[in-house]
Amino acid sequence: MNMTIERPKYLNLLIASKNNGFPKVITGVRRCGKSFLLKNIYRDYLLSSGVKESNIISIDLDDDKNADLRDPIELGNRVRSLCSSPETSYVFLDEIQLVFTIVNPSLTGGKHVLAKEDNKEVVSFVDTILGLSKEKNIDLYVTGSNSKMLSKDIVTEFRDKATNIPLAPLSFEEFYAYRGGSKNDAVFDYMQYGGMPLAVLKNESEKRKYLVDLFSLTYFKDILDHNHLRKTESLDELCNILSESVGSLINSKKIADAYRGLKKENIDEETVNRYLTYFEDSFLLKEARRFDLKGRKEIGALRKFYFVDTGLRNARLNFAFPDEGNLLENLVYNELIYHDFTVNVGCFDAIEKDEKGTSARQSYEIDFYAVKNLKKYYIQVASDLGNAKTKAREMRPFQLLKDSIQRIIVVNKPINETMDGSGLITIGAADFFLRFLKED
Numbered sequence: 001m002n003m004t005i006e007r008p009k010y011l012n013l014l015i016a017s018k019n020n021g022f023p024k025v026i027t028g029v030r031r032c033g034k035s036f037l038l039k040n041i042y043r044d045y046l047l048s049s050g051v052k053e054s055n056i057i058s059i060d061l062d063d064d065k066n067a068d069l070r071d072p073i074e075l076g077n078r079v080r081s082l083c084s085s086p087e088t089s090y091v092f093l094d095e096i097q098l099v100f101t102i103v104n105p106s107l108t109g110g111k112h113v114l115a116k117e118d119n120k121e122v123v124s125f126v127d128t129i130l131g132l133s134k135e136k137n138i139d140l141y142v143t144g145s146n147s148k149m150l151s152k153d154i155v156t157e158f159r160d161k162a163t164n165i166p167l168a169p170l171s172f173e174e175f176y177a178y179r180g181g182s183k184n185d186a187v188f189d190y191m192q193y194g195g196m197p198l199a200v201l202k203n204e205s206e207k208r209k210y211l212v213d214l215f216s217l218t219y220f221k222d223i224l225d226h227n228h229l230r231k232t233e234s235l236d237e238l239c240n241i242l243s244e245s246v247g248s249l250i251n252s253k254k255i256a257d258a259y260r261g262l263k264k265e266n267i268d269e270e271t272v273n274r275y276l277t278y279f280e281d282s283f284l285l286k287e288a289r290r291f292d293l294k295g296r297k298e299i300g301a302l303r304k305f306y307f308v309d310t311g312l313r314n315a316r317l318n319f320a321f322p323d324e325g326n327l328l329e330n331l332v333y334n335e336l337i338y339h340d341f342t343v344n345v346g347c348f349d350a351i352e353k354d355e356k357g358t359s360a361r362q363s364y365e366i367d368f369y370a371v372k373n374l375k376k377y378y379i380q381v382a383s384d385l386g387n388a389k390t391k392a393r394e395m396r397p398f399q400l401l402k403d404s405i406q407r408i409i410v411v412n413k414p415i416n417e418t419m420d421g422s423g424l425i426t427i428g429a430a431d432f433f434l435r436f437l438k439e440d
Contacts, residue, residue, distance in 0.1 A: 005178045005197055007037055009338075010167055014042050014141075017163045019088065023133040023140040025096075025158070028167035029283035029308050030218055033197045034143040035060075037167065038092045042141075046090055057082050058092040061099060070099050071112055072128040083138050091132070096142040099125035126157050133161075146226060146281055169309045170195030171338045172331070172433040183430035184414045191327045191412075192319070194311025211315035219312075223278045234259065234267050238275050242285065242305055243316040247326035249290070249302040249345070249365075252276070276305075284308055288333060291344035291369050293378075293401060304345055306333045325383040328412045328429060329367055332381050339437045341370040346378060350400045364397040376405045383412045385426070398424060408432075 010026075014037075017024050026034050039058055046056060057079070059066055069075040075093070083089040103113045104121040115122040133140045158164075170178075175195045176186050193199055193207045202210055220239075229235065241258050252272040259267045279285045288304045291297070307313035310327050336343045346366030353359050368379040378401070380394045398407045407424045410432045417427040417436070427436060 005033075005036075005170065005174065005200065007033065007041055007170075007174060009171075009174075010037055010165065011041055011045060013165050014038075015045065017165075019139050020163065021133070022161060022163045023129045023142060024163045024165060025129075026141065026143045026165045026167055027283070028143075028145065029169070030145040030222065031196055031198060031214060032167055032169045032283075032308075034145070034167050035094050036197065038094070038141055038143065043092075051090060052087070055085065055087055056090045056092075058094070060094045062095040072099050072102065072123050072125050073105070073112065075099060075125075076128045076131055079132055079138070080135065083135065086137055088137055088139055090139050091141065093129075093140070093142040095145060096125050096129070097144045097146045099128065101125075130157070130161060145222070145283065168195075168334065168338055170197060170200060172335060172430075173438075175200060176430075176434065183434065184428075187331075187412065187430050187433075191310055191324070191331060192314060194309035194314075196309055196311055199311055207311070208315070208319060211311050212318065215312055215315050219282060219284055223282055226282075227278055233263075234271065235275055235278075237263060238267075238272065239279070239316060242276075242279065243307070243313050246306060246313060246323075247304060247329045247367075249304055251301040251303065253301075284312065286333075286337065288343055288345050288368070290347045293346045293348040293366070293369060298344065299347070306330045308334070310334075324412060325381070328383060328410070329381040331429070332379065332410055332432070333368065335433050335437060336368065336370045336379075339372070341372040341375075341377075344369045346397075348397075348401070364400060366397050366401075378405050378407050380407075380409045382409060385409065385411055385413075395424075398422075 014024065026037070028034055043056055047053060059069060059075075059079070061070060061075075069078055079091055079093075083091065101115040101122050101124040103115050103119055104123055105112060107121055129140065129142060132138050172187070172190055172195070175190050176183065178200060179186050179189070193204075193211065196211065196214070199207045199210050199214075220236075223235070224230070237259055238255065241255055241262075245255075252269040255272045255276075256267050256269050259265075259272075276285075280287065285305045285307060288306065289298050290300050290302055292299045307330060310330050313327075313330065333343060346369035347363065349361050349363050351359050352362050366378050367381045368377070370377045370379060378398065380398070382390060382394050385391045385394065394409055407422075409424065409426045410429055411426060412429050414430070415426065415428045417425060417431055419425050
């Protein structure tokens with residue numbers, strides 16, 4: 001077993017953006033390793049490249065000792081005072097979303113007054129970040145754990161003025177580089193307990209407790225606090241429904257109906273949509289929208305939701321819902337995103353004759369339509385192809401599509417990669433993650 005967890009992809013992104021004149025904004029779910037990436041991995045790189053330790057400045061905004069620096073103007077003043085040397089200072093600001101927004105002090109007699117939503121003349125962390133990044137002797141790096149900091153308005157302000165680096169929990173490649181051993185045993189462990197860095201370092205019983213506590217004491221609390229909610233049974237139950245629905249096409253109406261069936265009480269679709277936004281904003285969930293493979297466009301309200309980490313998904317259900325097929329699908333989705341693919345759920349209709357010879361329209365789905373530059377893949381995910389009916393079901397959509405896009409079936413078995421006469425690739429999950437997705 002490797003003694004250190006390495007994040008080569010993200011280290012290389014940071015190195016490539018070093019001293020580029022823009023702030024580096026690193027986003028991702030809490031505890032996925034943003035701070036470790038900056039304050040350990042990247043810091044070690046800077047030191048090894050000749051940067052003086054005194055020119056590396058780190059401020060943790062979630063530390064109560066730095067509570068005064070959650071004022072954007074105070075933060076800017078403090079950083080500038082720490083960067084008095086003409087040499088470049090490398091500044092790390094951790095959990096930047098904790099910096100609040102104030103009314104422009106020129107309008108309040110110099111007082112720092114917390115801004116309200118309808119205030120127009122304000123100073124926010126965006127102003128601080130952009131202001132500091134203009135300093136000739138500051139190379140700025142910030143982390144954030146809530147996508148509100150990258151809302152449409154803020155993205156507009158940052159456009160062409162920041163380098164965004166989205167960080168995920170450990171990819172399977174990163175996980176396996178640390179764990180080693182049997183690739184197929186590693187897939188099973190990764191499927192069950194995911195790639196949250198601190199979980200990977202623990203034994204099995206410790207992993208379970210850590211992940212369960214992380215979900216309830218950190219993520220759920222963050223969602224409640226950030227959105228000014230009291231803990232509600234409906235939010236809690238929605239999270240369970242989403243956890244059980246990985247790999248299923250759903251919309252707000254289907255979720256509301258499921259909730260009504262479980263609790264015998266109503267929840268409106270607007271509330272469901274709002275709660276879904278909360279989970280997405282915390283980076284816990286990502287959505288995959290349907291894409292019409294014949295009409296070549298995104299369609300409809302139905303979509304799939306995948307957890308950023310399968311260990312967190314399993315922890316939410318107390319590790320009592322081990323559906324290998326859906327979990328493998330979640331892993332494939334996450335790995336495609338990690339390798340910079342755009343991912344949709346493929347769908348199309350076809351006219352077919354039934355047993356009586358009557359023509360009827362049938363709807364078909366392909367788990368993923370993945371695109372990256374010139375690469376385009378249709379991907380089906382299966383826990384096992386030993387059953388003839390299962391294999392026929394997975395193959396049927398491929399047979400009906402007549403285009404030349406590469407077809408792939410990913411199987412959770414230790415099989416060698418094969419290609420049949422039609423060009424269909426069948427490949428084991430470990431090989432798909434460790435080799436196939438890395439090929440140029």
